[in-house]
Amino acid sequence: xxxxxxxxxxxxxxxxxxxxxxxxxxxxxxxxxxxxxxxxxxxxxxxxxxxxxxxxxxxxxxxxxxxxxxxxxxxxxxxxxxxxxxxxxxxxxxxxxxxxxxxxxxxxxxxxxxxxxxxxxxxxxxxxxxxxxxxxxxxxxxxxxxx
Numbered sequence: 001x002x003x004x005x006x007x008x009x010x011x012x013x014x015x016x017x018x019x020x021x022x023x024x025x026x027x028x029x030x031x032x033x034x035x036x037x038x039x040x041x042x043x044x045x046x047x048x049x050x051x052x053x054x055x056x057x058x059x060x061x062x063x064x065x066x067x068x069x070x071x072x073x074x075x076x077x078x079x080x081x082x083x084x085x086x087x088x089x090x091x092x093x094x095x096x097x098x099x100x101x102x103x104x105x106x107x108x109x110x111x112x113x114x115x116x117x118x119x120x121x122x123x124x125x126x127x128x129x130x131x132x133x134x135x136x137x138x139x140x141x142x143x144x145x146x147x
Contacts, residue, residue: 001013001014001017001042003044003047004044005042010042013038013039013041013042016038017038017039020034020038021035021038021055023064024055024058024059024064024066025059025064027051027052027055028052028055028056028058028059028060030052032049032052035048035049035051035052036048047078050077050078051078053077053078054076054077054078054079057075057076057077058076061075066087066091068088068091068092068094069088069094070084070085070088070094070096071084073087073088081099081128082098082099082100085097085098085099086098095135095138096132096135097128097131097132097134097135098131099123099127099128099131101117101118101123103127103131104117104118104122104123104127105117107126107127107130107131108122111130113126
């Protein structure tokens, strides 16, 4: 809901959404018309359709429990590598890189790579490889946010 939208503008939509669809089951059981009526005014209607389809998959294939691995999360409609990595990391404590433009910018500066940070080779390939090396290099006894 927050893609290219101010938080204060989204709050009423979010509250109405959560009141109507408090669980993945309630969203999965909603009609497309119900989903669209709650999304109306936010734009990016494809996201609402993907969210609805994703909820159906989570209920049908995962028993209503959101998967905890990047690979399984990426099987859900509308979830790409970044979102799958972020969900696995934040919700389940999985130690995986999460790469966006800011991460690519930092990695570019740390490594002296002059590629434009939005170039596919950086954001889709090299950024992930470099970030994975940092995750892999983490000392086994170091503390994490989940500890």
